[in-house]
Amino acid sequence: xxxxxxxxxxxxxxxxxxxxxxxxxxxxxxxxxxxxxxxxxxxxxxxxxxxxxxxxxxxxxxxxxxxxxxxxxxxxxxxxxxxxxxxxxxxxxxxxxxxxxxxxxxxxxxxxxxxxxxxxxxxxxxxxxxxxxxxxxxxxxxxxxxxxxxxxxxxxxxxxxxxxxxxxxxxxxxxxxxxxxxxxxxxxxxxxxxxxxxxxxxxxxxxxxxxxxxxxxxxxxxxxxxxxxxxxxxxxxxxxxxxxxxxxxxxxxxxxxxxxxxxxxxxxxxxxxxxxxxxxxxxxxxxxxxxxxxxxxxxxxxxxxxxxxxxxxxx
Amino acid sequence: xxxxxxxxxxxxxxxxxxxxxxxxxxxxxxxxxxxxxxxxxxxxxxxxxxxxxxxxxxxxxxxxxxxxxxxxxxxxxxxxxxxxxxxxxxxxxxxxxxxxxxxxxxxxxxxxxxxxxxxxxxxxxxxxxxxxxxxxxxxxxxxxxxxxxxxxxxxxxxxxxxxxxxxxxxxxxxxxxxxxxxxxxxxxxxxxxxxxxxxxxxxxxxxxxxxxxxxxxxxxxxxxxxxxxxxxxxxxxxxxxxxxxxxxxxxxxxxxxxxxxxxxxxxxxxxxxxxxxxxxxxxxxxxxxxxxxxxxxxxxxxxxxxxxxxxxxxxxxxxxxxxxxxxxxxxxxxxxxxxxx
Numbered sequence: 001x002x003x004x005x006x007x008x009x010x011x012x013x014x015x016x017x018x019x020x021x022x023x024x025x026x027x028x029x030x031x032x033x034x035x036x037x038x039x040x041x042x043x044x045x046x047x048x049x050x051x052x053x054x055x056x057x058x059x060x061x062x063x064x065x066x067x068x069x070x071x072x073x074x075x076x077x078x079x080x081x082x083x084x085x086x087x088x089x090x091x092x093x094x095x096x097x098x099x100x101x102x103x104x105x106x107x108x109x110x111x112x113x114x115x116x117x118x119x120x121x122x123x124x125x126x127x128x129x130x131x132x133x134x135x136x137x138x139x140x141x142x143x144x145x146x147x148x149x150x151x152x153x154x155x156x157x158x159x160x161x162x163x164x165x166x167x168x169x170x171x172x173x174x175x176x177x178x179x180x181x182x183x184x185x186x187x188x189x190x191x192x193x194x195x196x197x198x199x200x201x202x203x204x205x206x207x208x209x210x211x212x213x214x215x216x217x218x219x220x221x222x223x224x225x226x227x228x229x230x231x232x233x234x235x236x237x238x239x240x241x242x243x244x245x246x247x248x249x250x251x252x253x254x255x256x257x258x259x260x261x262x263x264x265x266x267x268x269x270x271x272x273x274x275x276x277x278x279x280x281x282x283x284x285x286x287x288x289x290x291x292x293x294x295x296x297x298x299x300x301x302x303x304x305x306x307x308x309x310x311x312x313x314x315x
Numbered sequence: 316x317x318x319x320x321x322x323x324x325x326x327x328x329x330x331x332x333x334x335x336x337x338x339x340x341x342x343x344x345x346x347x348x349x350x351x352x353x354x355x356x357x358x359x360x361x362x363x364x365x366x367x368x369x370x371x372x373x374x375x376x377x378x379x380x381x382x383x384x385x386x387x388x389x390x391x392x393x394x395x396x397x398x399x400x401x402x403x404x405x406x407x408x409x410x411x412x413x414x415x416x417x418x419x420x421x422x423x424x425x426x427x428x429x430x431x432x433x434x435x436x437x438x439x440x441x442x443x444x445x446x447x448x449x450x451x452x453x454x455x456x457x458x459x460x461x462x463x464x465x466x467x468x469x470x471x472x473x474x475x476x477x478x479x480x481x482x483x484x485x486x487x488x489x490x491x492x493x494x495x496x497x498x499x500x501x502x503x504x505x506x507x508x509x510x511x512x513x514x515x516x517x518x519x520x521x522x523x524x525x526x527x528x529x530x531x532x533x534x535x536x537x538x539x540x541x542x543x544x545x546x547x548x549x550x551x552x553x554x555x556x557x558x559x560x561x562x563x564x565x566x567x568x569x570x571x572x573x574x575x576x577x578x579x580x581x582x583x584x585x586x587x588x589x590x591x592x593x594x595x596x597x598x599x600x601x602x603x604x605x606x607x608x609x610x611x612x613x614x615x616x617x618x619x620x621x622x623x624x625x626x627x628x629x630x631x632x633x634x635x636x637x638x639x640x641x642x643x644x645x646x647x648x649x650x651x652x653x654x655x656x
Contacts, residue, residue, distance in 0.1 A: 027453075116363035201344060204553075266366050267367065
C-alpha cells in the first residue's frame, strides 16, 4: 500500500506545497508526522498501525496553501467537517485516502508489554502481529489486542471523499466499546466522583485541545482569555473539569471521534468517554454524524422551527 | 553513608515520612504514573518514570502569592503575602534527572532576584532519587551533564539492589533521614550498589556533544525557513513545558472572589500564543516557529550563554516521550549544529 501511495504522491507533488504523511519517529514503536516537500522525502514515508496521528489537524493552520494530506477513514471525516464549516477550502486540499486496518493504542500496548514502551529495543510488524524486544524480553502482541478503541467501533475504515484512495476497501465491523458501556451504566454520582478524581491529574497543558482537528480557536481560546474571565488559571479539579466540559460542548455536532484528545493526553485521561456520550446524543437528536457527508450543514450551525426528533410541545 | 531499605519497607517509609511533612511520590493512577502528594494507601510505582516531573515540590503548578481582603466597599483592602508553610517536603522516588531539574531554577530565582516562595520550598525539600538501571529510548541525561546515578540536587540516592535499595546519603540532610529505624546496615550491599551504578552508566547510549549548540542555534536565529521546518509538526500545546523539570516560566493572575481576591502564580507555557502577547496587541512570537525557536534556544543557547555553559535541560526525555506528535528536541539541536556542514 505504501508504494502505491508514494507513486500517487509523486505524481501530484509538483502542484502542492507539501504533503503530510508519517515517518518512523524517535523509536521503533512511534511514528511521527512527515512533511513531504520534495520527492527526496518520499522514501521516509511509512504507513501501518503506528500511524496514529490525525494529520487533518494541521490543515486549518495551512489555510490558503495547496496541501496534500494522507488520511485514514476516521481522519477523512475531519477533512469533510472542516470543509463543511468553511475552516478549510476543500479545493485547496488533495486528500490521499487509505483503507485502514486500524491503529494501535500506545496505552494498551504498554499494558501488553512486560516493561514500559520506553525500553523497546526493536520492533517489527508481521502483518497483524508485532514482534518486539522490550527490556531484554522478546514478546509478540496481536494488533487486535491493542487496537485503539475508535478502531473497534469504526464505521468508516475507508477514507471518505478522497481524491486518491489507496488499498482495497475494508468492510466495517463496528463493535461497542466496552469501557463506554461500563461507564454509561454508572450512577451519576459515581460518574462525577470519577471525573473529580481524574481531573485532579490534568495539568491543563491543552494537548487535548491543540491535537483536536476541530478545535480551531487555539490562540484565542476562552480557557486562557482574561476578559471575559471564564476560567481561573488555578490547576484544580473543578477548573480542569470546567475546561473539559467547555471543550466537549464546543464540539457538539462537530466531533468526529478521531480520538486525538485522548491519545494526546500525557497523563492518560480517558476524554473519549465524554466525546462518545455527546456524539450519541447528537446522533439521536439530529440524526447526524459529523464529517460523513460533504456539503452538509452541521446541526448547530442551522435550525429548524420544529426538530423532527426533539419533542418540544408533546407533553 | 550507606544504609539498606528493604523493598517491602518502602511503603512504611512513605507512611512514616508523611506524618511529619508532605511527601511527593510517583503514584500509579488510571494507567499513568504521576507525582502525587502521598497519602497512606497509595501505591508508589518505581518501575517506570513518572509522566509528570517532581517539579511541584519546589515550584507548584499553582502558588498563591498574595491574599487580598476588603471588609467593605469603602475600606482599604488588606494585602498579605501567602508564603508556603515551613515544613520538610520529601520527594521520594524521583529519578536523578528530576532532582537535577530544579537546580536550573537557582540562578534565576535565587540570583539577582530572590524569590521567597521558591527559596523556602527549595530549602525545605529533600530529594530521594532512584538510580535508573536502564535508559529509555528518550533518555539523554548524559548529554546534558547528568547521569543515571547523578547526585546533583539529590540528598539520598536509592540504588536498586537485590531485595531493596542501598540508600546512599549525598547531603547532611540526607544522612539525617537515613537515621530512620526502617533503614538497616548496608554491609556488603554497598559493593553491589557500586556495581549497579557502574552497569547503569555503561548502559547509557553514546552522548551527544552539545558544546557548539549555543552559537549554532544563535546562528539560526533569523532563519525562518529552518524554524518553520523544525516546527512543522509541532501542535503548539504545552505538554512538553508542563512535563519539563526545568521549565520555570510562570503567569500571574488575580482570582477575584467578591470581597476577597488571591494573586496566584501558575506555570506558563512559551508555546502558547498568549505567552508573549503584548498589551498593544503586538506579538513578537506570533507563530509556532517563533515559539519553538525560543523554547529550544532558551534551553540550549540563551541560558547556557549567561549561566556558565549549563544547559537548561536535564535530559529526562519527557518532552519527547509525551509529545502528541513526537517532536524530538535532540534532533532539533542536532539539526542546528549540523546545519550547512
